[in-house]
Amino acid sequence: MKPVVPLRFADGTPSGFNLTADILQPQPAGGVWCPAPGLARLDARELVPARNGERMLFHRGGWGFVGQDSGSAVHYGHILASDIDTSGLKFQRIDSVSGLPSVPRGKWIEARTLPWAGKGQAAGNGSACDGLSVSAMTVRVRSIPADMNYLSSRQTSSIPYAIYGDPSEDLGAREDRTRHIKYTLLEWSWINVRGGGVARALVKEGEKFFPCTDVPSIVLASVSDAQSKHHTGWVSAIYGAIPTADNGRLYGWMVSAHRHGGDPVIFHLTN
Structure with missing residues (x-):
């Protein structure tokens, strides 16, 4: 990911907020959290066109980062595909895994930054x-x-x-x-x-x-x-x-x- 990545509306215009590595500090809690600092949490179900013909993926903000409260919630928004790496990590659920309540039921695997229908x-x-x-x-x-x-x-x-x-x-x-x-x-x-x-x-x-x-x-x-x-x-x-x-x-x-x-x-x- 680039050092500063603008978060955008669905038409591609910047919202005014940015993603930076220092705010992407995962906080282990219920559900699934990012496995390492500096990773953007993407909803990779679709690519949305931006004004300049580029494609965008949606960054899922909210809780799940350090603080785990309303005072530390990270902003949402689409990001240009050109602002992030062409490959990343995808969480693969494994229903047979019966870990502790705070442990995600699955594992992270390497994957291309492409739409995955849910x-x-x-x-x-x-x-x-x-x-x-x-x-x-x-x-x-x-x-x-x-x-x-x-x-x-x-x-x-x-x-x-x-x-x-x-x-x-x-x-x-x-x-x-x-x-x-x-x-x-x-x-x-x-x-x-x-x-x-x-x-x-x-x-x-x-x-x-x-x-x-x-x-x-x-x-x-x-x-x-x-x-x-x-x-x-x-x-x-x-x-x-x-x-x-x-x-x-x-x-x-x-x-x-x-x-x-x-x-x-x-x-x-x-x-």
Whole structure:
């Protein structure tokens, strides 16, 4: 990887944040973490065209790095394939391995930096819909309050909805939050399914979003924490598409609105 790698929106324009080796310090925890410092964690399911005809892969930020908290979350974004090595490491799951809870069930193997279709894609995650609206909505990046969370698949821990609101201003290092760079996320699938909520692309303030009229919206309650499960409001998500540099489309789920307690509804997508 180059010393400084710009993180980009789906159309290839820089988000304003960069990847550098010093922030890519893996933190062993639940799930799968990078095996060594300085490695970018890539979602290698697809190559997306940039404005200059180059191709991009999506860097999966968030937790999993030193600190393992909202103050150390690394930013998401697409990166140019030319900014990274042509080969890397791929995690190969081995179901027969029964290690300790903190040990990933699998191993890292050398692999080319090429798209590897995942099970989710085979199941339809991120697929085009039949009823894509010709009228675009406008993305409004809005914060989601800190006490609005959803429960993990095992219902034993809570995850902040803030990830899908305005994560660049509400999560991450303080010096990053004060730069007031706004983005939200487009997801492969929504959090109502096991393993859902995985980001597919960054979405900028004012971006066009084309909703799918043939896919029902999903409204889920939020809770304060996993112990009390006290309801604090609700969050609505809809399926649709954002434009890419080649006049194509990336499909996925986005938060469309939320309501915190008895406060007015906050819209993340407007007509």
